[in-house]
Amino acid sequence: MTTTSAPVSPPPTGQASQRVSQSVFDGSLLRVILLIDVHDGAQQQFLEAYEQLCNQVASVPGHVSEQLCQSIENPSQWLVTSEWESALPFLTWVNSEEHVRMVQPLHSCVRDTRSLRFHVVREIGGAGAQNAKGSLQAAPRIGDGVIRHALTFTVKPGSEDKVAEILAGYASPEPRVDDTTRLCRTSLFLHGNRVVRAIEVRGDLLAALRHVARQPEVRAVEEAINPYLEQDRDLDDPQSARVFFTRAALPAVHHVTVEQEDPTAQRHALFYPARPECGMRLAEELARHDEAAADDPRSPVLGSTIFQRDDVVVRLLDVRFGLDDEGLGRCLGLSGAAQVKELTTLLDGPDAVGVQDGDLPRIVELARMRAVTDRRSPQD
Numbered sequence: 001m002t003t004t005s006a007p008v009s010p011p012p013t014g015q016a017s018q019r020v021s022q023s024v025f026d027g028s029l030l031r032v033i034l035l036i037d038v039h040d041g042a043q044q045q046f047l048e049a050y051e052q053l054c055n056q057v058a059s060v061p062g063h064v065s066e067q068l069c070q071s072i073e074n075p076s077q078w079l080v081t082s083e084w085e086s087a088l089p090f091l092t093w094v095n096s097e098e099h100v101r102m103v104q105p106l107h108s109c110v111r112d113t114r115s116l117r118f119h120v121v122r123e124i125g126g127a128g129a130q131n132a133k134g135s136l137q138a139a140p141r142i143g144d145g146v147i148r149h150a151l152t153f154t155v156k157p158g159s160e161d162k163v164a165e166i167l168a169g170y171a172s173p174e175p176r177v178d179d180t181t182r183l184c185r186t187s188l189f190l191h192g193n194r195v196v197r198a199i200e201v202r203g204d205l206l207a208a209l210r211h212v213a214r215q216p217e218v219r220a221v222e223e224a225i226n227p228y229l230e231q232d233r234d235l236d237d238p239q240s241a242r243v244f245f246t247r248a249a250l251p252a253v254h255h256v257t258v259e260q261e262d263p264t265a266q267r268h269a270l271f272y273p274a275r276p277e278c279g280m281r282l283a284e285e286l287a288r289h290d291e292a293a294a295d296d297p298r299s300p301v302l303g304s305t306i307f308q309r310d311d312v313v314v315r316l317l318d319v320r321f322g323l324d325d326e327g328l329g330r331c332l333g334l335s336g337a338a339q340v341k342e343l344t345t346l347l348d349g350p351d352a353v354g355v356q357d358g359d360l361p362r363i364v365e366l367a368r369m370r371a372v373t374d375r376r377s378p379q380d
Contacts, residue, residue, distance in 0.1 A: 018142060019256050019257055019291065019294045019295070020141065020254070020255070020256055020257070020291060020294075021141050021142060021143035021144065021255050021256070021257040022141065022143065022148075022252060022253075022254060022255040023141075023253070023254045023255075023287065024086075024087035024088060024091060024253045024254065025087075025088070025253070025254065025283075025284045025287055026086075026119070026135075026137060026138065027086050027135050028086060028087070028119040028120060028121075028135055028136060028137040028138075029064075029083065029084070029085065029086065029119065029120040029123075029135065029136060030083070030084040030085075030086055030087045030090055030117060030118070030119060030120070031081065031082075031083055031084075031117075031118045031119075031120055032080075032081070032082045032083075032084065032090060032115065032116070032117050032118075033079070033080075033081050033115070033116040033117075033118070034079070034080040034081075034082075034113060034114070034115050034116075035077070035078075035079060035113065035114040035115075035116075036077070036078040036079070036080065036110055036112075036113050037076055037077060037078075037110070037111045037112040037113070038076050038077075038078060038109055038110055038111065039076070039109055039110070039111050040076060042108075042109035042110075043070075043075055043076070045108075045109045046078070046106065046109045046110065047068075049105040049106050049109065050068060050080075050106070052105065053102055053103065053105070053106070054066060054068070056102055057082075057093075057102075060089070060093050061089050062084050062085045062086065062088070062089025062090065062092075062093075063082065063084055063089070063090075063093075064082075064083040064084060064085060065082065065083045066080065066081070066082040066083075067080070067081045067082075068080050069081070076111075087117070087119070087253075088280055090117070091251065091253070091280070091308075092280065095249070095251070095309045095310060096310070097247075100243060100246055100247065104243075107239050107242065114206055119137040120136050120137065121136060121137045121140065122136065123136065142257065143257060144257055145202055146184060146200050146201065146202055147200070147201045147202070147203075147205045148198065148199075148200055148252040148255060148305050148307075149198075149199055149201070149205055149209075149249075149250075149251065149252060150196055150197060150198040150199070150249075150250040150251075150252070150307045150314065151196070151197045151199075151245065151248040151249060151250060152194060152195060152196045152197075152248055152250045152307075152309070152312060152314070153194075153195055153229060153230075153231065153244075153247075153248045154193050154194050154195070154229075154230045154231070155193050155195060155225070155228045155229055155230060156193065156228050156229070156230055157192075157193050159193070159228040160190055160192070160193055162228065163190075163195065163225055163228050164190055164370070164372050166221055166224045166225050167188050167195070167197075167221065167225070167372050167373065168188070168372050168373045170217050170218065170220070170221045171217045172186075172217075172375055172377070173211070173212055173215035173217060173218055174211075174215065175377035175378070177203065177204070177207050177208050177211040178203075178207065180203045180204065181201065181202065181203025181204045181207045181208055181211075182201070182202050182203060182208075182377065183199065183200075183201055183208055183211075183212070183377050184200040184201060184202055184376070184377055185199070185200040185374070185375065185376050185377065186198070186199050186200075186373070186374075186375045187199075187267055187269070187316070187371075187373070187374045187375075188371075188372040188373045188374075189269040189271075189314075189369035189370060189371055189372060190369060190370040190372055191269075191271035191367075191368075191369040191370065193230075194271065194312075196250065196269060196271070196307075196314050196369065198269070198305070198307070198314075198316055199212075219235070222235060223235065231244060231247070249309065250307045250308070250309050250312065250314065251307065251308070251309065252305050252306070252307050253280075253283050253287070253306055253307065253308045254283065254286075254287040254290065254305070254306040255303075255304070255305045255306075256290050256291060256293075256294045256301075256303060256304045256305075257303065261302070261303075262302055262318075262320065264320070265302050265318045265319060265320055266318070266319055266320075266321065267316065267317070267318050267371070267374050268316075268317045268319065268368070268369075268371075269314060269315065269316050269317075269368075269369035269371070270314070270315040270317070270364065270367040270368060270369065271312075271313075271314055271367055271369050272286070272313040272314070272315065272346075272347060272367055273311060273312070273313075273347065273348045273349050274311040274312070274313055274346055274347065274348055275311070275346055275347065275348040276311060276348070277311070278311065278346050278348075279308055279309070279310050279311040279312065279313055280308060281346060282308075282313050282343075282346040282347070283306050283308035283313050285342070285343060285346065286306050286313065286315055286343075287306055288333070289332055289333030289334055289339070290304040290306065290315075290332075290333055291333065292333035292334075292335070293330065293331060293332060293333035294333075296330055296333070298330060299330050299331065299333075300319045300320035300321055300330075300331060301317060301318070301319050301331055301333075302318045302319060302320065303317075303318040304316065304317050304318070311348065314369075315367075317331070319331060328360055328361060328364060329360060332360070332364075334360060340359070340360050340363065343363065344363065347363075
């Protein structure tokens, strides 16, 4: 390891909750690493497409800097590193329709990509640490080794029962992906005509997603629901499939770590349609509620994850009993009617407008998702 006399940025003040193993809401600087495998002979085409994209990205709020690098060993391998003031502006941009349109010129010359995102914990070299607008992550987060991700899409109204039947009836794929990656759990929920599929993986998320997509039983299910999707897709067309799953991605933005898993716990999902451009704010509000619930020794919550993309917010809860009126506020980290009222101001739709201030049971009734299937993989 190379040593240097440059000063290391001091740790920031404040202590992150030990229960929070993942969060995009702490304001830390974000480093994004994109590994790209370019088709043979398409290097110049890729460079020209990237330069157009780069000019547009430079004007995105929250973007600090960017570098494009080419491997000295394999000219088909490229690396893009970018720095952002925090995870929030990056996620807002990367999950937008604008981003989907901007990267389309790259699809024809790129064979494969892999995106990695890191909060900055320490920084060597005083100038960067002093001039950066964002802060450094306060402390290392202690996780459980599980990566959480979700996909969401809508089906044609009236087809919900048929889609639920298809999604509940397939054989589980082989959980072992390779020596380091395995599927742990898959949970499927419906809210109206919206489907949410949450997955938990140990190891490499991308490898797990590709493994699942190759399984014949999963491919048969995907083909079976194709006629019912509101967004058309052709799984035999790589670009069509890529655009569909890009739009369907529902990343986890906050997770409260389960200290000790309880096999008798019940899993519930709540869907919160946010007011336009309020999705991230709503997710952050729910994150604060989940932290409050986790810190309450009387709370039955064993773990919680919040997924967010645009104005779609989903909350996954593992609790010791069902979500009912008794202890509901404690379950959701809400201490009174004022917090419930604040929550309703961020919700969208005619049902949300009709909710009376402080009517927590009614909010939960409207948000509760229908469980389709919840599968745990057997342990080796």
